[in-house]
Amino acid sequence: MRQSEIVDALSKIPALKVVTGGPALVVTVPAIGESLRLHAEAVTWLKHGVLPTGDPYLQLQARQQDHEVRLVLLNDNLGWVPPDVNSLLDTQIPVRITDAPEMVTYTDLERESVRALDGADRPDVNLFALTATLLVHRCAIVGALRLGLRPLRAVRLWHELWCHVGEFLAGPFWPDPYWDRLLLEAGVPLASYEEARAGERPAIEALTVADLRAMEPVLTVTRADDHFLAAWRQWMKLTPRQVCEVLAADLPEARIEVSLYIEGGGAVSMRIAPSGVFQALIELRLSFTTRSASLDEIRIADELKGSGLFSRLRSNIEGFTRALGLLSLKASVSGDGSVAFARAGYDWDRS
Known part of the structure; x- marks a missing residue:
């Protein structure tokens, strides 16, 4: 798709800030303080829509390495489809979360992270439901990370929740140096092996x-x-x-x-x-x-x-x-x- 087509489509969402002039468009959502980069040649589809409130939105699909990513851009928010939970867990047992959302938004991620952590200390807490929430939020954060977003507050909240219920997971997470580096960026203390793994990535990425x-x-x-x-x-x-x-x-x-x-x-x-x-x-x-x-x-x-x-x-x-x-x-x-x-x-x- 041509860059001019994407710029024109983004202009219908007036609160977004779009910077051109480089190999990729830099799209900023000021309301959440986050930016993402869009390569015009990777965008395969886009469509405008209007919310019941009358606010416009833009649906967008783009290629990212070996898979497609789907986004929704709004005046004050950003939504994306998270990766499958089984791609993150190192277990031979398939995990299925029946009520996992098909798409998450940036503001919902932070709000639901706070709600989950608030419920972790209640005497009647359902630990397995809370563990499912932990998995859903991990998938959502990894999806954000792959888009170049940095939901650092949600990361810190996720780590606190993991300290409560991480032992109930069906299996460990696959080693992920990108995740380790995000934890470091969020100020979360890492184990020594996680710090070493996070430090390996710059040479590979370069x-x-x-x-x-x-x-x-x-x-x-x-x-x-x-x-x-x-x-x-x-x-x-x-x-x-x-x-x-x-x-x-x-x-x-x-x-x-x-x-x-x-x-x-x-x-x-x-x-x-x-x-x-x-x-x-x-x-x-x-x-x-x-x-x-x-x-x-x-x-x-x-x-x-x-x-x-x-x-x-x-x-x-x-x-x-x-x-x-x-x-x-x-x-x-x-x-x-x-x-x-x-x-x-x-x-x-x-x-």
Whole structure:
């Protein structure tokens, strides 16, 4: 969609402040003190409407990485569709909240956060209903975060509620460095591992497509483009240089190829063949959504068995998967290598 079309549509909501001139429109809702950025090429649909009060609103749909986001812009508020709760919880048991709202607004989020926290200390409180509220609010805040919003008061209120009922959740939340950084911004004290995780993100977020190519030929990626970069930023905890330092440690002839998919899967292949003479190969599959890795193949040239190369590969693979935050590593290879791998105890679970 053209930027001029979007500017014209936004002009029908007179209280909004729109700044043009850059690659994205900056739209500010003064009543809530928040701004969001709209890239014209990402907007796929918009429609005007009028509330029963007579106030105008604008519905808008835009692409964001691998999914669509829906927004409603008003003179004094902003609404969005929160992500599904099961995308945030690390549990094999599907969670369904029957009365969860399809869309939330900025002001409702703050008001309902206060109401939930006020009810937490009542003697007749329904802890499981309050836990559902905790989940709904987490989804709403994550949705706001993905839009570039910073509902810091709602974050602080959420954390207080979590301290009351977090133990009743169906499972832990997936590690989310963006969330950790939002907690820091809101002044919420973090555990030491959360602070470390939050600190890792700036280097990842600063990566460019050129950085994906910078380690060639030691490390190559299947597609050095914006889609691959988005997947790397979403899932990887290491920069390309760090991948080389960890996986190819003490293996100067190693060549690594990385495949990543925005939905949370990936593969890593490492081959050692100086001057074209084969020495070793590993094939590793990654699942960031299940926090697991599978070693599909590990091969070593016959003349190098017993040289210590197998132990080095094994150690590097373990260090690499740990650095990615994966909890399990399964060996599903065949032959002498797999026997040694299994005897070393590498069919294990870190959880």
